[in-house]
Amino acid sequence: METKHQKMQAFIRHYKNKTNEKEVDMHKVADMAAKMGWKLPKPATALDLLAREFSKAAREETRVDNVTGQPYRVNHAYKADSNGNLVLWIDIDEAPRGPMLKSAINRREQVVGDLVQLTLDLDHWNRVNPAEDPIEMENDFTEDVQWRLNGGDAQEDVA
Structure with a gap:
């Protein structure tokens, strides 16, 4: 089905x-x-839309570390139940280790999942386009992270 x-x-x-x-x-x-007759989905309620806007605003908030001078994201989301339906937000400066660890693991898993899919996508594209220069992406971001932490521009090396 x-x-x-x-x-x-x-x-x-x-x-x-x-x-x-x-x-x-x-x-x-x-x-x-x-x-063509496809049933339109039930629109989100005004409360759902407002909650999404609050989540977006929370995700965007940053502060500057008073010792390092580096910006950091203030609000972090984590799944608070086993099926992932309840997502709670916590201020990093108030976060106990447990919720902060859950948030960090979730974000890392999202990055890994994206990299796995990007690798599969590019492997396929390279295979079906043998006459083109292959598109290759490095999955070790150690140098990229250091470059950015030291003030490097994310778009400098884009061809």
Whole structure:
């Protein structure tokens, strides 16, 4: 049985076939789907939208360390229940070790997951484009982190 996301993926392919577009605006895909009778999802409540805005604001807040002069992120999210439905936020300067460790592990796992998928994606692209120079990405970020900590610009080495 096809999942909802598999049906949506098939519809994206349908949209691309109908429009001959290679670079796809998902708003246009959604518009076509709605016109073809796809059921629109229940909109988020005003409270849900406000909570998302508060989460975004919390994620963006920084302070400067009064000893090192370096900025740090103030608010950190962590999953407070076993199924990940309850996410709580804590100020790093008030955080006990347990919640801070949970937050750090979660963020690290997100980075690792992104790197694994990027590696698989680039392996595939390189394989199906043998006439092109391969795209290679280093997964050891030790030097990148040190460069940034020392004031390096993230975009300096982009070709």
